[in-house]
Amino acid sequence: MSDNILEVKNLNINFKTFAGTVQAIRDVSFNLKKGETLAIVGESGSGKSVTTRSIMGLLASNAVIEHGEILFKGQDLLKESAKEMDHHRGNDLSMIFQDPMTSLDPTMTIGKQVAEPLRIHGKISKEKALKRAQEVLELVGIPNAKNRMKDFPHQFSGGQRQRIVIAIAIVNYPEILIADEPTTALDVTVQAQIIDLMRELQEKLETSIIFITHDLGVVAGIADRVAVMYAGKIIEVGTVDEIFYQPKHPYTWGLLSSMPTLDTKGAKLSSIPGTPPDLLDPPKGDAFAPRNPYAMQIDLEAQPPFFKVSDTHYAATWLLHPDAPKVQPPAPIVKRAQEYAHLMQTGAVDTPSEGSQN
Amino acid sequence: MLKYILKRLGYMILTLFIVASITFFMMKLMPGTPFSNQDKLSAAQLKIMNEQYGLNKPIWQQYLIYLGNLLHGDFGTSFQFSNQPVLSLITSRLKPSLLIGSQAMIIGSLLGILLGAVAAINKNNWIDSLATFVSIVGISVPSFVLGVLLQFFIAFKWHMFPIAGFDNWQASVLPSLALAVSPLAQTARFMRTEMVDVLNSDYIELSKAKGNTRWQTVVKHTLRNSLIPVITILGPLTANILTGSLVVENIFSIPGIGEQFVKSIMTNDYPTIMGLTIFYALMFMVMLLITDILYSLIDPRIRLTNDKEEN
């Protein structure tokens, strides 16, 4: 595991609120290798942001880290001083936020904003920093970067702004780049461009990326590995192919099958009924049980441990218990698995692609 | 921008014209005459006086003459200070008011901003409560009570500043302080609300993610953005402070414009009242214009277009 640049171990985070204690992160562990992209998916409120914010040391003031470790190159970030964390942030750890419209200071030129991390960490001259900022802006594809350095955020389109935010994040060649739903606020065309850009940058810079989203389509396009979160826990983790073609957790099944495909026409979309549990008072058993069509008695009583599916694939569902009855996943999942199996055999021939040809 | 300013100036002139007209006719409604010895004035004298001040003509003629003179920058001469041109009266009285007024605004807004910022940063803890309390007390104490207290304790008892008068800069400190409290309290409360909002915004988050320390974040990104709305209240506040300073001017014996204003009203000094009113209106509008321009300078998102007013 020495190639793990980041290891999160048994992280538990609570929030003190007027209404009580919100158990936002419950025993989350995962790791990130150098140069890989880990996607964290999960529904709104499942704890994706809290997890990544805890890595950046940017939790809200009412957060309490109950226990756990966040090892960055073997060093526990949770034990570092505020000053040391300031040093990490924007330097070897970077973050991109969801909304490009609001993540830039509206009153500062973008040149300065991009150069800022350099100035904070690099102790280089203003001119040099600006020069470098310009290079990075060109790198992320801002046309005419030289002149546009003096412009303010509102003079850019949403896609361009997100590029600028990315430029800020990568200007110091971070080792880990955390992108918290970087494309959710963008429309599909721009989203596609941003994803391409991130892939490109990763190749060039060899950065490790944690990519948060709830859009499985995006995940399919960018991730090497995927962690699926539900109600403050990671419930399934595996390589992107494992998650998409051989998912084991009923929640992942639900997610995958609720996306319409070509042939769902007319038929009802399969959806996940209900809403996520209240983290003020999480259920005793499997948090997903109330929405789970495959729920078993034990799901109401105990939280499932991780069951190993393969070296890279784990899932926390009692369905994987050796004693559990074998169930048939929903049809779309079965179909996916079949298509995948077929693909594996034929050595990846034509995919049933639509719209990707002229 | 130039076009915008020109258009605003156009509106200003229109407004001034209306204000001048309104005050002119209001003056005509005011009871009493400007002459202190009316009963002893001979008919001939009254006639000559009325002629010279143009009071004998029909009101609409007086009005036209007044407006005509205004166009030439002639505000007429004061009744109370015989032969003293209103314009020079205003300008000579303006300096002290401007000095204490602007000092009060500077002290008030800076401290207010500081207080508001400190409160916002420490939101919901005792520092915040303390700051809130201070600003509430600030709005609860009338300036004349404060003026008297400052004078008695700081100047009279502790000899820190002059008691009254306007001989040197030191003398302007206490009146400025007395006047500063209300803008201080108001900016503090405004600033706090604004800054709490800004502190919750994404770009502050990003600033932290860049590795800025708490203070760097506040200085580089928070203050400026929270200031933008605060600036809008500073304009009217300044205009008010400049004219509403009568009480403090009285207590500290400052020959300011607020005092003059009340006095000219009390002595039916029509030309001075009108001059001061127009001056006040002008000041008010200039302050608004300045704040709008400042606003656009500080906030690059705002372009000074004529449509801004519709937003």
Next chain:
Amino acid sequence: MTERKKIIQVQHLKQYFSPGKPNEVRAVDDISFDIYEGETFGLVGESGSGKSTTGRSIIRLYNPTSGKILFEGQDISKIKNHSKDMLHFRRNMQMIFQDPYASLDPRMKVKDIIAEGLDVHGLVKNDQERDQRVKELLKVVGLNPDHVTRYPHEFSGGQRQRIGIARALAVDPKFIIADEPISALDVSIQAQVVNLMKDIQRKNNLTYLFIAHDLSMVKYISDRIAVMHHGQLMELGSADAVYNHPLHPYTKSLLSAVPLPDPEIERRRTRLPYDSSIENNTHDQRQLREIGDGHYVFCSEEEVDGYKEQMQK
């Protein structure tokens, strides 16, 4: 079936903001289309292409700069405010908004939000009936009827969107404009809402104008799709035709950008950039021209043949 009833006819609609001023925005620039009774008409396009503006013009939140909108044959701009016709119009056309957070008054209880239409149109006689109806509606949209006294912020995004749907349904409309009703929702919730909308459509014989930028969902729900770009329609046709056999380069580009939850497809995907300059290099007037059966493309006369050829393939 050949003579289907047109519930909406949009004819040369132009909707400009601040017309004539330097900051003029041509949000919608001369579009025409019809929506037939009972169908779902999908409107897609990137952000800012004028989709919402089109929807809002149809429901008369804006007065068109020029052009005509007919609802059941009646020119909606001729309906007088406060008239009976107006009430009728307001009852029969409803809207579901994009933002589940902004579209519900944060200071109103759910029952009052839903009952607003009932009150305006006098559809209930007393409070009891009102409560009854509200609870029914909540059940229809799959919410717990006991939650009538809650405030919007006490609901999740998907639930809020259901409340928005219930509000629209309360007045029994014939036609609903759904302005990106699902794009702010979680994937797992999107399906719930879309299913719900389809259910209701079937039960109440509703017509939808479904606005979205996510082509895959639009394709799923729509019978016909129009693709919008810079205030104009680029392509219009049956959902299958537009999705499976896109003709206009813009449509193709848009489709190539839609992410699919399939790593293999994603690995192979190439994005097609759209170069809008092709719109400029003809002398001929560009407009929607029929290429195949009910399949229209925004093009000039001379391009028609090229598209026809493409369609044959």
Next chain:
Amino acid sequence: MEDVKITANSFEKVQADQTADQEKISAPSLTFFQDAVRRLRKNKIAVISFFTLIIIAVIAFASPILAPRDPNAQNPDYANLPPRIANTNIPGFRGEIKNAAGIVTNPYETNNVPKDRTYILGTDYLGRDLFSRVLYGTRLSLIIAVIATLVDLLIGLPYGIISGWKGGKVDTFMQRIIEIISSVPNLIVVILLLLVLKPGLSSIIIAIAFSSWVTMARLIRAQTLQLKEQEYVLASLTLGESPFKIAMKHLIPNLSSTIIIQTMFSIPSAIFFEAFLSFIGIGIPAPNASLGTLLSDGQKAFRFLPYQMWYPALILCILMIAFNLFADGLRDAFDPKSE
């Protein structure tokens, strides 16, 4: 996980209804307003402030009953007596005061005041009972504050809403009017009104009313401009709701925090404005007292008879603080999200 007991039926599928809705029981059926009151009640500071206000208001309005003496009854022989509660020995209420030379004297003795006479807050220059005057004065100031607030609400609010809602030319025109009104110094308006209408409570109120609503209107307009683009307002429009109803149902509740905050600024400014008018001699006509007249009289005597200023100032401060804290609470109460 170690202690998980796996039994035979552990892996039995559960019935759908077992997993049914586990959401909390819904809140009682209250109106928005009742709800706000309920939330307000939970806010301790606001409740304390509210009761402080109520107590002050009740005492003030009951002053005809509660005041120990006629506030206008003069007794020049007993002028300027310091606070004293007869037959007690509470510091500050012994009837003693330092004179100009710094010597503590007891004017009660020098003026031969009967031993059992209590002037809790002393007397003024005409020998009137200050306590009674403070009570009546508070009442008057409260009346002014309340009426100024009403004007704010009755003129400023509709004006701002109409201006913002209508937009366009109507708005521009209405804004011009506001600009003109706020450019005319209100002192001039006031004095004119007072001279024309004869000084008195009503003319002071009219004078305050004339310009006090302007700020409210301006703020409300700005907010309305934003609110009218909100989707829930659009939704209401598409339901055919009339603009008036939209204003009542959607705009006003959502403007409430602005309204409350602005009201909190206009209450003290009304009270202060009256005090200012008293200071320059055109406030409430004698012999009636307001907090303003009491303060301005007290201020003049501050050097020798500081109690004449402290007590009205104290009441004013308490009032203001209570108003402000209550307003903060009220604002939160009107926001369902604050829970």
Next chain:
Amino acid sequence: GCGGSSSAKAPADTVRVMSKDVIATMDTSTNTDTIGSQAASNTMEGLYRYEGKDIKPGIATKVVKPSADGLTYTFPLRKTSWSNGDPVTANDFVYAWRRTVDPKTKSQYAYIYEGIANAKEISEGKKPVDSLGVKAIDKHTLQVTLDQPIPYFNELLTSSFYFPQNQKTVDKWGKKYGTNSKTLVFNGPYKLINWNGPDNTWTEVKNDKYWNAKNVKVKKLQYQVVKDPSTALNLYQSNKLDDIVISGDTAKQMRGSKGFNSRQMNSTFYIEMNQKKQPVFKNEKIRQAIALSIDRPQLTKQILGDGSTPANSVTPKDMSFDPSNKSKDFVDETSASGNKYTKYDPKKAKKLWKQGLAETGNNGKKFNFVLLSDDTDAAKKQSEFLQNQLEKLPGMKVTLSNVPFKTRLSRSTSGDFDMVVTAWNADFPDPINFLTLLTSNASYNRGGWSNSQFDSLVDKSMGADANNPQARWQDMKDAQNILNDQQGVVPLYQLGEAHMTQTRVKNLEISPNGSYNMVSLRIHNK
């Protein structure tokens, strides 16, 4: 500078005086207030100057006796010069006086010249300005001709309205003359410097060209306008001011302390009752009842506290004396009638009130009178007090109306009041100045009290008996007695001005004309 201890050292040769207001103008022709006349007295010299209560020669070399018919005064003038070096000549007087009566000058005090030949006609625009009865016999002799004898003409001449003006300077500055110190030349003990019109402070430095400069011992006078009483006291107690005016509670509290002094002014306050609006006031008993129901000692001691004294007559005390016996004060001479109704006697008041009501057929009727008064602090307190006292008369309700001075004047003039508290400040120290206020057709007689006998006595004193001091004196006493008996107006008090004066300052004395004579001012530094 900043700081300084409370007993900051006062400058050795400077006296620092509080002024209640700014100087409105230094043009003696257009000045209307005491601040202006004080500044004029300090910097200009007329024919005479008061020293204490005595008239002493100024530019005139002696106090002149009129010709036998009392109509001609010939003044020999001193050779002295203006501060610009020009000699002060008789023509300067002629010029100044003509300028004042000239209606074009708009002097509001032109009426003061009435009695000088043709003055009235000139100010009415009926005669040319040069017909005024004043001429320069030669450079240093001035002759004044009167229409009718003015027994108090010498007193009049002490006032600043009769000061000379340097024609060259006035012509040079035109309208600007008197608006700032640069436009002025001086011939008096001090020169005004650094004064720009509406300033709150001004300085007067000793004028070495003044003819009596050797007797001017204080080098510098510093004036500061202070309006707030506690500020004044703070400044005084910090030794920043040498003389301050105090009033109300401050005066009451400081009474008896070192430095406290009260200066009696030739000024009385009285109530006028509007007989035109309220016919009951025509009844003499009603007026007497009002007079009796006011506790004047309490008013002056408890309410005003500034050294004002109860008045039993409109004419002030200590102002005018029997021409044959300087120890006989006019007011004392008439006190028998004066005291009848000015002693506080609520019982008698009620009785008379009832009788008066009965006589006028108003038995048991309720009245609501508006008491008009100024809006100054003292005036308001006093109104409140009067209100309280008057309301003890059964059926009488009093509403207060405290308005700015000018508003009060115009409302009095237009008769828009029931009762008004009026003050009259002597233009010159002679009873006639007060008595003429109340003749039937006097413009200042706003109450409308009218008594033919009173009118004829006043006329006689100014006409037939004008040249007979003793007869004139008797006429005035008789008139005063009638007024007192009838309570045509109800006298309240004679104004006292309470001051705090540093002990080092000596001889700061007020003259009968209301100005201080700064020539005799002295400093005794310890």
